[in-house]
Amino acid sequence: IQNIGSYSRLSAARQSEIIEKLESYVDIDYPEEFMDQMLCIPIKNPIKIAGANEFFDKASIATHILEFGNNPLTKETMTMDDLNKYNEGTDIKNEVKNFMNRKRLFEEEYALKHR
Secondary structure: OOOOHHHHHOOHHHHHHHHHHHHHOOOOOOOHHHEOOOOOOEOOOEEOOOOOOOOEEHHHHHHHHHHHOEOOOOOOEOOHHHHHHHOOOHHHHHHHHHHHHHHHHHHHHHHHHOO
């Protein structure tokens, strides 16, 4: 990267930002636990929905709710307010925190193994 055009003239902070962005595009072979089951993408913003044990990415569920107005699993009417209220519960918040810790540990271990 440092040999590409005017890259070397950028500030160190900007260079770091570019490198970080590029590294974020590197494919990581995530286990199913960290993948959104609807869009098959890594979960970045984990949420839960009523009737599901697994996590989903908020973007996939929000898109479904806005398009269809229901819970994608149970088909019961669901709004964004319903989704947000469900995820405000202490138990769900703790599950999300635990999920994010497990995902972070996986990513750190993956990065160490694939340097």
